[in-house]
Amino acid sequence: MDLRIYIKALNIGKNHIFMLILPFIISILFILSYIYLKTYILQIFWGDTNLQYKIASIKKAPTKITFISVNEIVKIIDAIYPAKTDNNPQYNQIKQPKNLVKKQQNLPNYKISFIYIGVNKKYVLINGKLFTEGDFISNQEKIIKIEKDRILLEGEWGKRWIYIIK
Known part of the structure; x- marks a missing residue:
């Protein structure tokens, strides 16, 4: 069984x-x-x-692979980012012109405290004064665009965004 x-x-x-x-x-x-x-x-x-x-x-022929030595990599990096010493001739060539440095230092500091976007108009409160799109903040800068958290200024320093204080 x-x-x-x-x-x-x-x-x-x-x-x-x-x-x-x-x-x-x-x-x-x-x-x-x-x-x-x-x-x-x-x-x-x-x-x-x-x-x-x-x-x-x-089948395709394999592509040629070239290898870079460490010394060549160091030379490339030194050419891009030279050592910041006073006697290095490359560093003296990279220094910014003084007129650009002065413009960046004289950049006005605007503080946005409030932005209101209504049906027909957009308002922004900058340094305690009320502005709309197209108004001049100073003799050098004009408000181009107002968004919910930033404004676009155009003027002597080019176009730049300024964000609301949080």
Whole structure:
């Protein structure tokens, strides 16, 4: 009686094992058919040439890779960011002109304390004074645009954004 149960278990097991192995068999057949088709197509186009030569002729040649030494990298970095010493001639060439430094130092400091955007108008409170778009803050600068958290000024210092104090 135990032998009959064992034989039935083997019969059921063979079916299950075949069902488990079936996807692997199908995938192997698919891969082999792909390889066969590839060699068949290569034989059609290139005839009796060696298969390895055919595959190598299809692939692209590798691109040339150049390596930079550490000394060259240091020279490039030194050229971009020279050492900040007074006797370095490269540093003296990079110094900003004095007129630009003066303009940046004389840049007025505006403080925005309130921005109101209504249906037809936009208002901004700068240094305690109320302005709208198109008004001149000073003789040098004009308000170009008012947004919910910043304003755009244009004038002697170019276009610049000023943000609201938070």
